[in-house]
Amino acid sequence: MFLSNDHPEEGSPIDPADLSGLDLPAERLLAVHSAFRPILDEIRKLRELELQAIHPAVIFEPTAVYRERGK
Amino acid sequence: MTALHRLPIAKLSALMAGGELSAVQLTRHMLDRIARHDGTLMSHIHLNAAALDEARAADQRRRRGDRVGPLLGIPVSVKDNYFSTGMPTTAGTRAPGIAFEQSDSACVERLRAAGCVFLGKTRTHEFAWGTVTDPVANPWDTNRIPGGSSGGSGAAVAAGLACAALGSDTGGSIRIPASLCGTVGLKPTFGRVSRHGIVPHSWSLDHPGPLARNVDDAAIMLQALAGYDPRDPACQDRPMPDYRRGLKRNVRGLRIGVVENHFLDRNLPSVQALFDAAVADLARDGAQIVRVQAPSLRYGLGAIFAIELASSSAWHDRWVRDGTTAHYTSDVRDLVEMGRLVSAVDYLKAEQVRTVMMEEFRGIFEKVDVVATPTEPLTAWRKGEWTVDIAGAPESVLAASWRLTYPFNLTGLPAITVPCGFDADGMPAGLQIAARPFDEAAVLRVAAHYERSHDWSARTPPGFD
Secondary structure, eight states, X not given: OOSOSOOTTTTSOOOHHHHHTOOXXXXXXXXXXXXXXXHHHHHHHHXXXXXXXXXXXXXXXXXXXXXXXXX | OOOGGGSXXXXXXXXXXXXXXXXXXXXXXXXXXXXXXXXXXXXXXXXXXXXXXXXXXXXXXXXXXXXXXXXTTOEEEEETTBOOTTSOOOTTOOOTTOOOXXXXXXXXXXXXXXXXXXXXXXXXXXXXXXXXXXXXXXXTBTTBOOOSSSHHHHHHHHTTSSSEEEEEESSSTXXXXXXXXXXXXXXXXXXTBOOTTBOOSOTTTOEEEEEESSHHHHHHHHHHHBSXXXXXXXXXXXXXXXXXXXXXXXXXXXXXXXXXXXXXXXOOHHHHHHHHHHHHHXXXXXXXXXXXXXXXXXXXXXXXXXHHHHHHHHHTHHHHHTTGGGGSOHHHXXXXXXXXXXXXXXXXXXXXHHHHHHHHHHHHHHHOXXXXXXXXXXXXXXXXOOEEEETTEEEEHHHHHTTTTTHHHHSOOOEEEEEEEEOTTSOEEEEEEXXXXXXXXXXXXXXXXXXXXXXXXXXXXXXXX
């Protein structure tokens, strides 16, 4: 393992709530999943795309925090 | 004689400069209209107790001979997600424990410096999510929604309760209420106007801008709002054109693109007919109409959902974790919680799609100067309706209402909506014009020409004359 093999739950699937960070009561989680389902259908279309050569429209700009503040 | 609340800003400014009108008189007139009509429209959530003091200060500035622009003494309203000194900000939420600072956002700061009088804060759909903006009513039919999320601004400007208003646009939230309420709404290029001091919705999609009664007023507002601000990391330091200079030019020889896919796929026949007529009018006036395609728009909805949901959930994260979101309205609660379900890989693929889309539009703008689309595939729907029948199939009104606007949030391009007619129920529709980055002058020019050759903007909602 990359970090540690001292994990008590090793061998069992990771809790989906832990993966997403959405720690809600089961009933509420179901409601959120239900509302998300049609949106996931749209997001799933992105997965069909081969975009390896395309840079995402996100720019890391290390000088941004040095800009003059307070004006 | 045209009523004060129907006069364009330049005319009001001229009357004040000539001593025929004072800012106090104009502000009193607008406050009286708010008192008379806003019990029905509910466009404002807060009225500024200092409005008349600000008007007096504006009159004093004029008497002192302060060299300021046309906004001196002009009463405007501010969407309730912009921070503002002296006027509380709620971002439309009643959730306990959420409070925002009372300092001026960059836009309020700029309008204050330009001499505007603030009438109050206009209602927004909670956290600028959604297109209903309950309980605001549409002035053209108070049983219908005004659109959103800047629904209060749309209703207030359309009804003549404010000379102009600020809105914010993450997927269409300036242009949607402007189209559905029959006003002009301008979303400038991402980075043209500072987002500093606006409650964030989605960092890379949020655009501040004005809703106004006509294109010249929108240009005057943009002139005051635009410009570099180092407090907004996305704001760009670029030359500032005179946005009013080209407004009297016609469209002869201009190449206007009509994107045949996506924007024409699923529109109500009445709206499509109004759009077709608008394009025919522009062609008659000498524009060259060029048919183009933008195939990547097939992936646009998935891309904006991934970016908007993930960003919004990240911003609301502390309130998702401590359970505060349980106090949000149910639609907004679902949206800010489900962003946790968007994977990082899907988010970045969405940002890759965005690059593809920006490249595609760059290619389109090698062939044309602007593109024209309907702003909305439909007109304002009745309160409580959740689906509309378009092209023989039911569709969620919320899904339909941003379909034609969000492409210009993903691409960051400037886009304006200008009224282009009314359907059989008397509800307004909008013509959307978009252009290359930072070419606001082009969208204003085409919109101004179209507005000048029609009388749509002169019409007033019944009962709000």
